[in-house]
Amino acid sequence: MFKRESTDNTPGRRETASQPDHAASQRAAGAAATSAVIGASIEIDGNLRGEEDLIIEGKVNGTVELKNNSVTIGTQGKVTADIHAHTIFVEGRMEGSLVAAERIVIRKSADIKGAITSPRVSLEDGARFNGSIDMDPETEALKKAFGGQTRQTPKPVDSSRSDNSAGKPAAGLSEAMGSKS
Amino acid sequence: MPQLSTAVEVGAPLLNEIISRLDEERRWVVLDLGPARGATIERLGQLRCRLDIADLPARLPELEKVEDPEQRVSLLGADFPPARGEPADLVLCWTLINYLDQQTLPLLAKSLANRCRPNASIHALVEYQATHMPVRPRPVTIAAGNQISYPQDMARQIQAPRYSPRELGRLMPGLGIERTMLLGNGMQEFLFRV
Numbered sequence: 001m002f003k004r005e006s007t008d009n010t011p012g013r014r015e016t017a018s019q020p021d022h023a024a025s026q027r028a029a030g031a032a033a034t035s036a037v038i039g040a041s042i043e044i045d046g047n048l049r050g051e052e053d054l055i056i057e058g059k060v061n062g063t064v065e066l067k068n069n070s071v072t073i074g075t076q077g078k079v080t081a082d083i084h085a086h087t088i089f090v091e092g093r094m095e096g097s098l099v100a101a102e103r104i105v106i107r108k109s110a111d112i113k114g115a116i117t118s119p120r121v122s123l124e125d126g127a128r129f130n131g132s133i134d135m136d137p138e139t140e141a142l143k144k145a146f147g148g149q150t151r152q153t154p155k156p157v158d159s160s161r162s163d164n165s166a167g168k169p170a171a172g173l174s175e176a177m178g179s180k181s
Numbered sequence: 182m183p184q185l186s187t188a189v190e191v192g193a194p195l196l197n198e199i200i201s202r203l204d205e206e207r208r209w210v211v212l213d214l215g216p217a218r219g220a221t222i223e224r225l226g227q228l229r230c231r232l233d234i235a236d237l238p239a240r241l242p243e244l245e246k247v248e249d250p251e252q253r254v255s256l257l258g259a260d261f262p263p264a265r266g267e268p269a270d271l272v273l274c275w276t277l278i279n280y281l282d283q284q285t286l287p288l289l290a291k292s293l294a295n296r297c298r299p300n301a302s303i304h305a306l307v308e309y310q311a312t313h314m315p316v317r318p319r320p321v322t323i324a325a326g327n328q329i330s331y332p333q334d335m336a337r338q339i340q341a342p343r344y345s346p347r348e349l350g351r352l353m354p355g356l357g358i359e360r361t362m363l364l365g366n367g368m369q370e371f372l373f374r375v
Contacts (some may be wrong), residue, residue: 106217115262121222125320129217130236132262136208136229 040076056092067101067146075109084145088118090127101146117141190328191366196304197327199271199372203228212261212269212296214238214277218322220330221273233262233269237277238318244285254288261296268298274305275321276331276368279314279341283352290353294375303356303373307349310367313338346371 035053038044042058053070056077063082064071070087073079077092088100090110098104100118108126119137123129134141203209203225211225212233225232240260247253272293281289293303306321306329308314316337324330349371350358356373363369 121226123217123219123222125219125322127217128236128239129234130260130262132231132233132265133222134231135222135226136231138208138229139231 035072038077073110099141099145101142117145187333188330189333189366190324190326190330191364191368192327193306193329193364193370194327195360195362195370195372196273196323196329199302199304200224200323203230203271205229208267209270210267210298212272212293214273215275215318216320218320220322220324224323231267233264235260235262238280238320241280241317250284250288253285254292257285257289258292261292264296268301269293269296270298270301272297272301272303274303276306276308276314276318278305278344278349278371279308280318282342286349286352287354290356294355297375299375301375302359303371303375305371305373306364306368307344307371308341308367309343309345309363309369311341312343314341315339 035055036050037055038058038060040057044058044060044062046062048054048060048062048064048066050066051068052066053072054064054066055072055074056064056079057074058077060077060079060081064079064085065083066085068086070089071083071085072089073092073094075091077094079093080095082097082099084099086100087102088098088104089107090098090105090112091107092110094110094112095114097115098112098117102118103120103122104116104118106112106121106123106127106129108124110124110127110129112127112129113131115132115134117134117139119135119142121133121135205228208229208231210231210233212235213221214235214237216236216238217234222232237257237260240256244253244256247256278286278289297303315334316339319331319334321329321331344352346358346361346369353373356375358371359374360372361369
């Protein structure tokens with residue numbers, strides 16, 4: 001059902017070289033790992049679990065759980081699923097929820113409707129997205145999915161920010177701004 | 182012959198001020214009514230933040246064909262991501278208000294008031310100087326140096342409504358105008374309060 005292939009970064013190394021997007025998928029999947037590939041003609045309904053990187057170029061409906069690995073939805077991929085992975089790259093169509101312990105990368109060819117949860121999210125302009133992006137490293141969805149596995153690197157602090165509202169309970173921003181004309 | 186499109190960058194003091202007040206001690210919910218933009222995600226990703234992206238400009242062609250007010254409300258709210266028990270603290274309208282008529286603006290105000298936390302802030306950019314504007318909203322993004330950035334697309338232009346603060350106060354009941362500021366690019370920043 002799956003192809004297994006090297007995902008080094010050398011263009012043309014992948015066996016499915018006839019697929020026009022393979023170089024992008026290889027970049028996304030990262031170097032020197034062995035990835036499973038769901039080819040463009042494959043359709044899967046159900047739950048996927050495993051311990052290796054995965055590239056999806058076909059259709060997947062259900063759940064994908066690769067908590068220690070990366071998942072790439074390639075440009076031909078059409079996924080309606082909840083995905084939990086260490087890192088997720090999206091180049092194709094996705095509907096559902098994406099939860100990544102490390103980061104989620106959305107390429108400009110992506111078309112996503114759903115909820116994204118990860119402490120780091122990057123998006124190339126031109127990508128279509130409708131939904132929520134939860135970048136709070138302390139959010140419940142991350143804790144529930146990964147427990148203590150998520151990376152808790154402090155986020156950069158804006159040095160121009162004033163420190164007059166730390167520790168306050170939830171309040172309106174207008175109150176925090178403290179001025180009204 | 183294709184039109185050249187160059188990026189315009191301009192300071193937006195009210196937007197910069199309100200984002201700089203989002204402290205790291207608590208979680209914030211920001212509702213972005215524009216299309217997803219990488220720089221905006223990157224900036225808000227520095228905070229404990231949930232960013233809801235509605236991309237209402239993509240709905241405008243459909244909205245313009247609907248006359249029934251209830252259908253318009255339904256369409257406006259259809260692309261709001263589920264609130265999941267967390268009302269919005271800040272709404273980024275960008276230039277959307279310029280593209281909504283006097284019948285639709287009250288509906289938008291109602292939808293936003295329902296979606297927001299009491300005292301939430303709503304930021305918008307309104308054309309005040311130019312008589313014409315692009316046929317569709319420009320994708321505005323937060324840029325470096327406390328600026329906003331957008332492509333200057335002159336390909337097709339339509340008449341700008343040039344809403345005044347008084348008009349918007351009347352057309353958006355339930356939202357108070359907290360502050361406004363004229364920008365160097367011919368736009369006016371508005372900060373509404375729910």
